[in-house]
Amino acid sequence: MSDQAIILFAHGARDAEWAAPFGSIQKQLQAARPDTQVALAFQDFMTPTLEAAVAQSAAQGARRIVLVPLFMAQGGHLKQDLPRLVGKIRERHPQLEIRVMPAIGDAPEILRAITDWVLRGASV
Amino acid sequence: MSDQAIILFAHGARDAEWAAPFGSIQKQLQAARPDTQVALAFQDFMTPTLEAAVAQSAAQGARRIVLVPLFMAQGGHLKQDLPRLVGKIRERHPQLEIRVMPAIGDAPEILRAITDWVLRGASV
Numbered sequence: 001m002s003d004q005a006i007i008l009f010a011h012g013a014r015d016a017e018w019a020a021p022f023g024s025i026q027k028q029l030q031a032a033r034p035d036t037q038v039a040l041a042f043q044d045f046m047t048p049t050l051e052a053a054v055a056q057s058a059a060q061g062a063r064r065i066v067l068v069p070l071f072m073a074q075g076g077h078l079k080q081d082l083p084r085l086v087g088k089i090r091e092r093h094p095q096l097e098i099r100v101m102p103a104i105g106d107a108p109e110i111l112r113a114i115t116d117w118v119l120r121g122a123s124v
Numbered sequence: 125m126s127d128q129a130i131i132l133f134a135h136g137a138r139d140a141e142w143a144a145p146f147g148s149i150q151k152q153l154q155a156a157r158p159d160t161q162v163a164l165a166f167q168d169f170m171t172p173t174l175e176a177a178v179a180q181s182a183a184q185g186a187r188r189i190v191l192v193p194l195f196m197a198q199g200g201h202l203k204q205d206l207p208r209l210v211g212k213i214r215e216r217h218p219q220l221e222i223r224v225m226p227a228i229g230d231a232p233e234i235l236r237a238i239t240d241w242v243l244r245g246a247s248v
Contacts, residue, residue: 013199015198017197020198066245074141075137103145116233118192
């Protein structure tokens with residue numbers, strides 16, 4: 001088992017079906033990296049929380065965590081709430097190396113994929 | 125000018141920078157389809173509203189609107205709020221043909237792009 005864990009962090013919603021795409025990404029990542037822990041965590045409405053997911057990863061031997069906020073863009077959730085939360089988690093798990101990836105919308109290749117998908121959908 | 129308009133519908137946020145990725149997608153689409161109106165609209169916090177964006181597109185000659193909800197997944201916003209809003213808009217603009225695309229997370233190619241992006245970011 002790798003000492004790296006990938007934690008996908010999503011907003012959460014009241015509707016259980018909302019989590020489906022995030023579950024698909026988790027499965028694809030897990031298939032590509034069978035030796036890495038790949039976990040989902042949610043900010044609101046759904047569980048586990050980010051704190052719980054990190055604690056579980058650490059308990060299973062993770063030393064390096066790549067935290068992937070699956071949010072479209074950088075707003076209050078990613079600029080204020082998440083750094084505060086990660087700060088608390090770092091205090092609690094000082095042995096962990098935690099790296100936070102940017103928002104989905106900060107990745108030019110994903111913006112391009114969305115643009116191409118809209119173009120295909122709009123070509124009538 | 126085409127009689128088709130593309131309206132990108134995003135959640136909106138208090139932080140003005142949040143809209144940047146959506147603006148990038150709009151610019152890419154507009155560059156790919158110079159004859160099509162490509163507009164942004166927001167559910168909350170930001171303007172224009174969807175109603176205002178549709179009215180503007182119609183005033184500029186659009187007859188067919190492709191409405192693209194730039195939301196990660198289907199939850200209450202897309203399953204309940206948006207259909208209600210589109211219902212009202214259709215009553216007000218009965219001459220418009222409005223087609224609503226699925227959520228971003230419903231597109232397998234975008235989930236794959238996100239997975240690949242995470243794999244690149246996590247490869248340390």
